[in-house]
Amino acid sequence: MRTTPALPASACPMSDAAPLESREPRDGSSVVVELRGIKKSYGTKQVLHGVDLTVHAGEHVVIFGPSGSGKSTLLRTINLLEEPSEGSVRVLGVEYGPGLGDTNEKRGGPLQLRRHVGMVFQQFNLFPHLTALDNIARPLRSAKGLGREEAEHKAAASLQQVGLLNWAAHYPGQLSGGQAQRVAIARALSLDPKVMLFDEPTSALDPELVGEVLAVMRHLAQSGMTMVIVTHELNFAREIGDFNVFMDEGLIAESGPRGFLDTCTNPRTKQFLAAVL
Numbered sequence: 500m501r502t503t504p505a506l507p508a509s510a511c512p513m514s515d516a517a518p519l520e521s522r523e524p525r526d527g528s529s530v531v532v533e534l535r536g537i538k539k540s541y542g543t544k545q546v547l548h549g550v551d552l553t554v555h556a557g558e559h560v561v562i563f564g565p566s567g568s569g570k571s572t573l574l575r576t577i578n579l580l581e582e583p584s585e586g587s588v589r590v591l592g593v594e595y596g597p598g599l600g601d602t603n604e605k606r607g608g609p610l611q612l613r614r615h616v617g618m619v620f621q622q623f624n625l626f627p628h629l630t631a632l633d634n635i636a637r638p639l640r641s642a643k644g645l646g647r648e649e650a651e652h653k654a655a656a657s658l659q660q661v662g663l664l665n666w667a668a669h670y671p672g673q674l675s676g677g678q679a680q681r682v683a684i685a686r687a688l689s690l691d692p693k694v695m696l697f698d699e700p701t702s703a704l705d706p707e708l709v710g711e712v713l714a715v716m717r718h719l720a721q722s723g724m725t726m727v728i729v730t731h732e733l734n735f736a737r738e739i740g741d742f743n744v745f746m747d748e749g750l751i752a753e754s755g756p757r758g759f760l761d762t763c764t765n766p767r768t769k770q771f772l773a774a775v776l
Contacts, residue, residue, distance in 0.1 A: 507537070508675055511565070518766065524579065525597075525770045529555045529556040529557075530554070530555055530556075530592075531551055531554050531556050531558075531588070531590065531591060531693055531694050531725050532552070532553070532554035532577055532590055532694055532725075532727070533552075533553050533554075533587070533589040533590075534550060534551060534552040534553075534573075534577070534586065534587065534588055534589075535551050535586055535589075535599060535686070536549050536550075536551065536585060536586040536587060536588040536599060536726070537549065537550040537551070537552075537573065537583045537585070537586035537587075537588070537596075537759050538550075538583060538584045538585040538586055539569075539572055539581060539583050539584050540584045540621055540676040543695070543770065544751050545584075545749065546569050546572050547576075547583070547731060547749045548748075548749045548750050549570055549572060549585075549750075550569075550573055550586075550743065550749075550751055551751070552751070553724060554639075554694065554742075555725075556723055556725055557723045557724075557725055558591040558726075558741045558742060559720050559725075559728065559739050559740055559741045560693050560726070560727045560728070560740070560741065560742045560743075560744065561587075561728050561730060561736040561739065561740035561742070561743050561744065562574065562727065562728065562729045562730075562744045562746060563729070563730060563733060563736060563743070563744070563745060563746070564745050564747050564752075564771065564772060565748035566749060567752075568747050568749065569746055569748075570729045570744075570746045571698050571699070573697070574696055574698055574727060574729050575696075576588060576596070576608075577590070577616060577694075577727065578595075578612055578613055578616040578618055578696060579595060579609045579612055579613075579694055583596050583597060584597075585597055586599070587599045590607075590612055590615055590616060590693075590694070591615060591693060593606075593607040593611075593612075593757055594607065595607050595608075595612050597605045597607075610713045611677055614624075614690070614692075615694065616692055616693070616694055616695075616696060616742070617687030617688060617690060617691055617692030617694070617695045617696065618687060618695070618696040618698070619680070619683050619684050619695070619696070619697045619698070619700045620683070620698050620700070621698055621699050621700065621702050621703050622703055623671070623676075623679040623680055623682070623703075624683065625671040625679055625682060625683060625686075625770060626671070627670065627671050627672060628670070629670070629671075630667065630668050630669060630670055630722070631658060631667050631668070631669055631670075631671070631674065631682045632651060632654050632655060632668065633654075633662060633669040633684075633688045634671070634682060634686060635653075635654035635657055635658065635685055636650040636651045636654040637650075637654075637684070638686060638689070638690070639653055639689055639690070641692060643690070653689055654667075654685075654689060655667060656689075657685035657686070657688050657689040658682070658685050660685060660688060661681040661682070661684055661685045661688075661715045662681070662715070663678060663681055663685065666678060666682075667763075674703060675705065675708055676704045676708050677704055677708030677709070677711040677712050678711075678715065680700055680701075680703075680704065680712050681711065681712060681715050681771065682711075684700075684715055684716075684719075688719075693725060694724075694725040694726070694727065695715065695719065695724055695725070695726050695727075696726075696727050696728075697726065697727070697728040697729065697730070698729050699729050699730060699731065700712055700728075700730075701713065701730070701732060702731065703716055709732070709763060712763065713732065713735050716728070716735075716739070717735075717738075717739065722738050726735045726739075728740075731775070733760065733772070733775060733776055736760070736762075737760050740757065740759070741756065741757060742754065742755075742756060743755055743756070743757075743759040743760065745763070745767075745768045745771065747771075749768055752765055752767050752768060753765040753767075753768045760776075762773060
């Protein structure tokens with residue numbers, strides 16, 4: 500029977516940490532993600548109408564809004580799961596989208612992009628026939644070319660990071676929804692992304708399981724990871740968001756820094772918050 504790889508004493512499990520601090524504005528040199536003029540259409544239906552968004556290193560950007568406002572579509576353009584019809588998608592300075600007019604500019608491909616961008620979905624997307632450890636180690640072997648022992652060691656470290664090392668030998672069917680989502684987060688983290696995208700990661704969970712996933716995300720934010728989060732958990736957004744974006748009808752209706760949920764001025768933003776808080 501295969502055992503979980505031992506970890507060095509320096510491996511850091513999930514634990515309580517100091518409250519998040521407000522961050523100073525960044526300069527242009529620390530930009531990780533830059534979206535400009537993003538438009539997206541499905542046939543004759545346009546769902547994004549020229550959206551601009553900049554994400555700086557170490558920043559936690561929260562996107563919220565009503566269903567159908569385009570927030571998940573916008574998030575998915577960052578790693579080209581949704582290819583924009585028009586606009587610029589720059590990650591770490593490299594253009595991956597259609598661009599803004601320079602047709603001779605060299606563009607990166609989706610595989611190159613996804614080496615830098617981790618993503619966690621509403622559904623866990625774990626392989627049911629693989630253990631939690633192997634759900635992380637197998638992608639490491641295929642995507643990064645690691646040997647089995649190295650991949651399993653890194654997978655174990657990622658599980659410890661989300662507080663699930665003791666569950667490494669369990670299959671997805673033996674895990675709660677919250678635990679399965681934490682394995683999905685560990686899988687994304689194991690690839691050492693420069694930015695993490697979260698697409699409503701708690702929406703498929705029973706209410707009593709939401710807290711454990713938010714605790715992992717809180718710990719990740721405290722570690723300095725750059726994060727873009729689409730969520731309906733607005734109390735969590737109030738706590739974690741360095742920059743907050745309210746979307747409505749395919750546009751950013753209003754945005755602002757920490758405290759935005761209490762200081763927003765757009766009537767549509769206020770109407771939405773009054774309905775959900």
